[in-house]
Amino acid sequence: MKLTRFNKDQIQKIILSSIGFVALIYCYFNFFLGPLNKSRASMTQAIADLQAKTASSKTEMKKTANLEVQAKAATSNYTTLKATTPEGAPIAWFPPKMRTFFADQRMDKAAARLESTADYKQPELSDWIKDTWAVELPQGDYNALGAAIAKLENTEPLLAVEKIVIHATPEEPQYQQVSLIVQTTLLRR
Amino acid sequence: MALQLNLLHEEISEHRQRQRDPLKLGVMALSAFGALLFLYYMWNAYQTIQIKSHLNAVESEWRKVEPRVTAAQKRAEELRKIIDSTKVLDDIIDGRFYWAPFLAKLSHCVAPNVQLIALDGGVAEANNSITVTIEGTGAAREPRAAAEEFRQLLFEKLEESYSEVKVQFKNLEDLDTIVNVGGVAMPSARFVLNLTFNPKPAPAKVSAPPKKIAKTK
Numbered sequence: 001m002k003l004t005r006f007n008k009d010q011i012q013k014i015i016l017s018s019i020g021f022v023a024l025i026y027c028y029f030n031f032f033l034g035p036l037n038k039s040r041a042s043m044t045q046a047i048a049d050l051q052a053k054t055a056s057s058k059t060e061m062k063k064t065a066n067l068e069v070q071a072k073a074a075t076s077n078y079t080t081l082k083a084t085t086p087e088g089a090p091i092a093w094f095p096p097k098m099r100t101f102f103a104d105q106r107m108d109k110a111a112a113r114l115e116s117t118a119d120y121k122q123p124e125l126s127d128w129i130k131d132t133w134a135v136e137l138p139q140g141d142y143n144a145l146g147a148a149i150a151k152l153e154n155t156e157p158l159l160a161v162e163k164i165v166i167h168a169t170p171e172e173p174q175y176q177q178v179s180l181i182v183q184t185t186l187l188r189r
Numbered sequence: 190m191a192l193q194l195n196l197l198h199e200e201i202s203e204h205r206q207r208q209r210d211p212l213k214l215g216v217m218a219l220s221a222f223g224a225l226l227f228l229y230y231m232w233n234a235y236q237t238i239q240i241k242s243h244l245n246a247v248e249s250e251w252r253k254v255e256p257r258v259t260a261a262q263k264r265a266e267e268l269r270k271i272i273d274s275t276k277v278l279d280d281i282i283d284g285r286f287y288w289a290p291f292l293a294k295l296s297h298c299v300a301p302n303v304q305l306i307a308l309d310g311g312v313a314e315a316n317n318s319i320t321v322t323i324e325g326t327g328a329a330r331e332p333r334a335a336a337e338e339f340r341q342l343l344f345e346k347l348e349e350s351y352s353e354v355k356v357q358f359k360n361l362e363d364l365d366t367i368v369n370v371g372g373v374a375m376p377s378a379r380f381v382l383n384l385t386f387n388p389k390p391a392p393a394k395v396s397a398p399p400k401k402i403a404k405t406k
Contacts, residue, residue, distance in 0.1 A: 006211070013211040013212035013215065017212060017214075017218070017219065018215075021215070021222070024219060024223060024226075028226050028230075032230055036234060036237055039237065040236065040240055043240045043241060044240060046247075047244050047247050050244075050248060051247060053251065054247070054254055057258035057261075060262060061261045063265065064261040064264055064265040064268075067265055071268045071271060071272050075271055077275050081278055120277075124270070124273040124277045125274060125277055127274070128274075142292070143296070146293055147289075149289045150289030150290075158282065160285040160286070160312075162311060162312050164288055164310050164311070165309045165310075166309075167306070168307065185278065185281060
């Protein structure tokens with residue numbers, strides 16, 4: 001068998017060719033195919049992410065539409081409750097409202113004053129405040145008072161009578177002196 | 190034997206050497222391999238362009254959907270808040286104590302020989318129970334009995350609608366004052382009653398199922 005002998009010049013050329021081959025491979029993978037694959041992978045990932053987001057968004061929109069239907073009663077109830085708070089500061093409209101209300105119920109000289117204002121502890125009621133009022137009725141009448149309180153409790157859902165004090169007045173036996181502590185839940189304006 | 194002279198020997202040898210030149214062969218191999226790599230790159234680039242166009246389509250769809258989704262999310266949050274707030278407000282409304290029925294019951298218990306002087310009632314914040322103090326006078330031959338009758342009647346009336354009812358005398362004392370009731374002079378007694386009750390009605394008692402009668406053979 002005849003072995004091929006390379007001379008020095010040929011060996012140099014083989015080494016040079018090998019270096020060229022390695023350089024070609026290195027450049028190809030590092031500067032051409034690598035970045036291309038990288039960008040392709042990132043785009044594929046972006047497509048998957050966007051498709052997932054789009055799909056979940058469509059589900060979300062369906063859920064919102066269902067929620068809208070379910071919340072119809074609650075929304076209408078909430079709107080009604082919100083409408084119980086007139087515009088303006090409560091101190092401006094609540095005392096006159098009580099005076100008119102009790103005057104209509106045959107109890108004159110009603111006076112209401114604000115005792116305290118507090119926030120609710122429940123986070124759901126962050127838009128609502130709790131006001132405590134003292135209502136004085138110097139010319140109360142037991143029967144008229146019962147009817148008035150019944151009407152007040154039925155027409156004002158966000159009003160609760162927390163305390164009631166009735167005293168007979170010896171000077172005017174036809175009247176009773178009445179003090180009410182009333183709590184109102186009002187929308188923060 | 191004729192002598193043959195190959196005068197082209199050197200030229201042929203050079204030609205063969207040129208053909209077997211490693212550098213030339215290497216360049217040719219590299220060029221062929223480079224061409225293959227280029228084709229492979231082009232194929233990949235074509236696929237990447239297709240992916241890019243798909244990405245553009247998906248992005249444009251997302252751009253259309255995004256504002257609607259943001260609005261839907263905002264609305265859903267708003268609706269959830271409304272539902273939760275309404276629930277809590279409904280609980281507050283349902284948890285109120287209605288004083289008017291209580292005052293009506295109290296007025297039904299007051300006999301002509303009993304007079305109420307003062308009433309002081311309130312809702313306890315801790316457990317929503319009701320505490321009421323009633324001060325009054327009763328007149329009869331046995332004025333303490335009149336006060337006791339009033340207490341018992343009030344207890345019975347309150348027990349019809351409320352639970353955990355307690356009606357107790359805080360004070361009961363005879364007075365020196367003689368009161369005229371229906372033209373008859375009668376001694377009187379002053380009483381102070383303490384009432385406590387839970388505004389929720391007592392749960393209905395479930396009667397035990399009838400026992401089966403064992404048949405005798």
